[in-house]
Amino acid sequence: MASITSPFLIPSKTKTKTCYSRHRHLTITASSRPLRAAVIGGGPAGASAAISLANANITTFLFERNPAGSKPCGGAIPLCMMEEFSLPPSLIDRHVSKFLLLSPSNLPSLFSRHLSAESHYIPMLRREVLDSFLRERAKEKGAVVVPGLVTGIKVPGSDKEPYVIRYTSEGSIQTIEADVIVGADGANSRVAREIGAGEYATAIAFQERIRLPPSAMSYYTDLAEMYLGSDVSPDFYAWVFPKCDHVAVGTGTVSSKTSIKSLQASLHARAGSKLAGGTVIRVEAHPIPEHPRPRRVVGRVALVGDAAGYVTKCSGEGIYFAAKSGRLCGEAIGRLWREEGKVTEAGLKREYLKKWDDEYLGMFRFLDILHKVFYMDDAGKEALTEMCADAYVQKRTFECYLNKKMTVGPPWEEMKLAWRTVGSMMRNRLLGKEVEKLRKLEGSYPSII
Ligand SMILES: Cc1cc2nc3c(=O)[nH]c(=O)nc-3n(C[C@H](O)[C@H](O)[C@H](O)COP(=O)(O)OP(=O)(O)OC[C@H]3O[C@@H](n4cnc5c(N)ncnc54)[C@H](O)[C@@H]3O)c2cc1C
Numbered sequence: 001m002a003s004i005t006s007p008f009l010i011p012s013k014t015k016t017k018t019c020y021s022r023h024r025h026l027t028i029t030a031s032s033r034p035l036r037a038a039v040i041g042g043g044p045a046g047a048s049a050a051i052s053l054a055n056a057n058i059t060t061f062l063f064e065r066n067p068a069g070s071k072p073c074g075g076a077i078p079l080c081m082m083e084e085f086s087l088p089p090s091l092i093d094r095h096v097s098k099f100l101l102l103s104p105s106n107l108p109s110l111f112s113r114h115l116s117a118e119s120h121y122i123p124m125l126r127r128e129v130l131d132s133f134l135r136e137r138a139k140e141k142g143a144v145v146v147p148g149l150v151t152g153i154k155v156p157g158s159d160k161e162p163y164v165i166r167y168t169s170e171g172s173i174q175t176i177e178a179d180v181i182v183g184a185d186g187a188n189s190r191v192a193r194e195i196g197a198g199e200y201a202t203a204i205a206f207q208e209r210i211r212l213p214p215s216a217m218s219y220y221t222d223l224a225e226m227y228l229g230s231d232v233s234p235d236f237y238a239w240v241f242p243k244c245d246h247v248a249v250g251t252g253t254v255s256s257k258t259s260i261k262s263l264q265a266s267l268h269a270r271a272g273s274k275l276a277g278g279t280v281i282r283v284e285a286h287p288i289p290e291h292p293r294p295r296r297v298v299g300r301v302a303l304v305g306d307a308a309g310y311v312t313k314c315s316g317e318g319i320y321f322a323a324k325s326g327r328l329c330g331e332a333i334g335r336l337w338r339e340e341g342k343v344t345e346a347g348l349k350r351e352y353l354k355k356w357d358d359e360y361l362g363m364f365r366f367l368d369i370l371h372k373v374f375y376m377d378d379a380g381k382e383a384l385t386e387m388c389a390d391a392y393v394q395k396r397t398f399e400c401y402l403n404k405k406m407t408v409g410p411p412w413e414e415m416k417l418a419w420r421t422v423g424s425m426m427r428n429r430l431l432g433k434e435v436e437k438l439r440k441l442e443g444s445y446p447s448i449i
Pocket residue numbers: 040041042043044045046063064065066071072073074075076077148149150151184185186187190205206207250285286287288304305306307310311316317318319320322
């Protein structure tokens with residue numbers, strides 16, 4: 001544990017070491033002393049925020065309640081994240097170059113046949129590896145990493161006073177003052193509650209980590225699977241993602257949270273012999289936000305990552321957006337302090353929120369629409385699988401996903417794509433009823449692969 005010997009600590013009212021604040025009642029200006037930032041939550045969002053804050057010479061405390069733990073997560077990241085966040089290749093468990101999509105009737109479509117370049121792949125990693133790497137980097141940059149659970153925040157009455165953060169660490173209750181707070185504490189964010197940021201709908205995601213015998217594991221060497229269908233998820237998808245020596249097998253749903261275990265059982269039935277002989281080494285579940293919170297900046301507190309609600313609807317992807325929003329927010333605070341000598345709600349909204357929305361709001365809205373069109377029922381998901389066999393769709397999807405850039409293709413190709421989408425939707429809607437009859441007759445899925 002990093003010892004906390006900052007002069008900015010204030011005495012706790014409960015059993016704790018006594019530390020004193022020298023600056024408790026000072027008006028905070030850039031010339032008087034360093035700004036104090038508390039980042040609550042040491043996932044990708046919090047660690048990235050702490051790195052940017054420490055880089056900007058801001059006194060930074062990064063709180064993580066469970067440094068030895070691991071966030072339940074599929075661990076798929078876009079390729080651009082490796083370079084953008086200077087991640088070493090050693091963090092990656094698997095280079096996934098084959099992505100198999102399985103339709104509600106278990107028809108496979110090799111989605112990745114047309115990855116836009118040979119060297120393109122989807123990096124798969126374990127979150128315990130990524131998160132501790134990023135926290136270690138934050139520490140190297142000068143942030144103080146505090147292994148502690150934040151239990152409360154006292155919001156000051158004026159913009160001149162600091163926030164007081166209460167936390168438990170190594171069995172004792174302590175407090176610390178901060179001028180700004182970055183809430184990076186995930187989907188169950190306490191920071192969001194404390195500042196009245198408002199609620200958001202969540203999906204629940206359930207995942208088992210299954211160690212497979214070597215022969216079964218070799219099938220997943222560079223292959224990931226995504227299963228579509230109301231049996232495995234009425235409104236999302238199920239997945240089998242390969243890790244170092246095991247696979248992460250899971251599903252998510254918004255509308256059938258109480259059925260999550262039977263959805264997972266259906267996934268096992270669909271995957272069939274591919275998971276045979278496996279040993280479950282971990283079972284985990286966690287909420288996934290469905291959309292941003294009503295308020296993401298309140299006073300001198302900014303929410304980032306899952307706490308803010310930055311997960312795309314269609315794919316449930318949030319690691320990159322967490323790290324990116326943490327970085328944008330940390331840089332915004334650094335810039336405000338350096339250039340304006342103060343951090344205010346208006347400044348955070350302008351320098352962090354607006355920049356975020358300008359870059360990503362369009363992408364999130366587009367993926368929301370895709371979700372509404374293709375995930376509404378099994379016919380839509382059959383159409384989606386069919387569309388994903390299309391070379392143009394694959395090329396465009398991977399360009400967008402791997403690089404996190406929305407681009408528009410040549411108008412003629414885009415028109416043809418729209419036409420094929422309509423055709424596919426109509427065909428699958430007509431066929432859907434027949435498929436349903438067949439499924440009832442067979443009672444289970446034929447093994448096609
Ligand atoms: C099952 C599942 C599979 C997923 N698969 C993928 C995937 O393959 N790819 C992808 O991009 N996204 C995936 N996601 C989404 C992704 O996991 C999240 O979007 C991402 O973790 C958000 O990062 P974050 O840093 O905002 O929050 P988190 O990763 O949730 O980190 C929050 C951190 O804050 C800490 N914390 C919380 N409260 C406190 C407190 N009071 N005091 C101190 N510390 C606290 C927690 O311990 C945690 O470490 C998945 C999510 C789930 C649930």
